[in-house]
Amino acid sequence: MKITIIGTGYVGLVTGACLAEVGNDVFCLDVDQRKIDILNSGGIPIHEPGLSDIVARNIAAGRLKFSTDVAASVAHGEVQFIAVGTPPDEDGSADLQYVLAAARNIGRHMNGFRVIVDKSTVPVGTADKVRAAIAEELKKRDHNSGFAVVSNPEFLKEGAAVEDFMRPDRIVIGIDEHTPDGQRAHALMKKLYLPFNRNHERTFWMDVRSAEFTKYAANAMLATRISFMNELANLADKVGADIEAVRHGIGSDPRIGYNFLYAGCGYGGSCFPKDVQALERTAREYDQNLLVLQAVEAVNDRQKRILGAKIIERFGQDLSGRHFAIWGLAFKPNTDDMREAPSRVLIEQLVSRGATVAVYDPVAMEEARRVLTLDFESRPELLQRIRFVDTPVNALEAADALAIVTEWKTFRSPDFDRLKSMLRQPVVFDGRNLFEPEIMADAGFEYYGIGRSVKARQE
Ligand SMILES: NC(=O)C1=CN([C@@H]2O[C@H](COP(=O)(O)OP(=O)(O)OC[C@H]3O[C@@H](n4cnc5c(N)ncnc54)[C@H](O)[C@@H]3O)[C@@H](O)[C@H]2O)C=CC1
Ligand SMILES: O=C(O)[C@H]1O[C@H](OP(=O)(O)OP(=O)(O)OC[C@H]2O[C@@H](n3ccc(=O)[nH]c3=O)[C@H](O)[C@@H]2O)[C@H](O)[C@@H](O)[C@@H]1O
Secondary structure (H helix, E strand, O other): OEEEEEOOOHHHHHHHHHHHHOOOEEEEEOOOHHHHHHHHOOOOOOOOOOHHHHHHHHHHOOOEEEEOOHHHHHHHOOEEEEOOOOOEOOOOOEOOHHHHHHHHHHHHHOOOOEEEEEOOOOOOOHHHHHHHHHHHHHHHHOOOOOEEEEEOOOOOOOOOHHHHHHOOOOEEEEOOOOOHHHHHHHHHHHHHHHHHHOOOOOEEEEOHHHHHHHHHHHHHHHHHHHHHHHHHHHHHHHHOOOHHHHHHHHHOOOOOOOOOOOOOOOOOOOOHHHHHHHHHHHHHHOOOOOHHHHHHHHHHHHHOOHHHHHHHHHHOOOOOOOEEEEEOOOOOOOOOOOOOOHHHHHHHHHHOOOOEEEEEOOOOHHHHHHHHHHHOOOOHHHHOOEEEOOOHHHHHOOOOEEEEOOOOHHHOOOOHHHHHHHOOOOEEEEOOOOOOHHHHHHOOOEEEOOOOOHHHHHO
8 A cells, every 4th residue: 555654753654664564655754854864865863673674674675765745745645644743832732733734734735535644642633623724725725635534543662663563452543434535544544454453353443532532541541550659669668668579469460460560760751741741731621630640740750850869868969079870861771762751850950969970871872962962051061060971881980879760671780799899889779670679788789779678678
């Protein structure tokens, strides 16, 4: 099938590459010339395991193209995926300007039946706005090709995006099928996703609004689990319980399960923070307050400061003359994405109190340098206190303590003797509970996990 993907970011690029991989002829559009140039010269603008192989293979096979040519992109695909960003607006609602710009472009150029698929995460009711934007442009041109707007939210995780797309838990498709155009869209979407349903049927067909809502409900539920555990972890620290033991104890109940219950230094990324806010905002438009989600957000804001708070409690409010090593900058492992990363909050907490930091991440160094330069644009003297180093060991030199923010696999089994000898004091703040408190204590470390206070248990 001929497919167009509008927006060649994390979701658009993965969707385009994976749909090409199963034999479709895919045209990827982006307004960012730099991104398109990188892709056309054989590069990949993001770090995503497995993606560069798929992209290279499908470019070579002639099934995957990248361009900034809007008219050509609309002419290409009978199915047009909108996968542009939906960042938070000032009031927390999803900013739909990119989605609606994409829709208007389709209306301006289409010359035949088109299925427009909202892949971006968009609030309930957005498909109606997309439909209206396209209809308005068609009216201006006095043109009346048929079209249908479909919701097909994406559930992939960064760092595992290719695997998640190729082997999804579920495919959610919302179509209002009461029109012939809707029925035609159903047939096309069914054909498109056939290769992903071979092992067993994974598609859930529903109305458009329910599909739009499903995406927010999924992210809100996952964020809730994390904040719930983080809040309990902070209590566990006080009462001398071990949140990891508690996770095992409750996760064994199949109604609860083990996944997404890891306490840590807060969730980041481009999606949980903005999607929780956007759902709250939607509710307010309907005079409803989502009290649980308000708490989820507040707990997460506090949790992102938990490592800094523990460091301040240990070393005092004034950190001048102190130096800290930070391992992990990306918001999660296997990505270079720094959006809403907890590392940014910790770094700000430390350098604004006079400390210097040496920071290391296996893949996000370049992106971290870019993002932190922007974070400290108005306070360049604080940026001077950040040293970017090229190995985890180099970060440790003369540090008063090590703080771990991202659970990269390479951090899991360090040479503890070397670690101890390089740190000025053997103090470790583990924001992702990578290590066992008892083992760390036996090895002579002063160890602070999240919800795993050994000290409290020993007292
Ligand atoms: N990043 C993730 O893991 C996931 C993201 N989502 C959702 O997917 C959507 C996209 O997210 P990302 O891929 O992370 O965003 P992104 O920021 O990586 O990519 C968006 C791309 O759209 C391009 N763009 C903007 N306006 C355009 C236009 N009018 N025409 C063509 N291209 C245009 C931008 O230049 C950018 O390259 C968001 O709604 C997000 O919530 C959903 C599931 C997972
Ligand atoms: O809508 C989206 O963009 C995506 O958002 C998340 O994916 P992602 O943000 O890529 O990464 P996650 O693995 O969900 O991690 C998000 C954050 O939560 C944190 N986390 C995750 C799990 C956990 O148990 N504890 C915890 O603190 C991670 O460290 C990370 O900062 C969802 O998992 C995807 O299903 C969804 O498609």
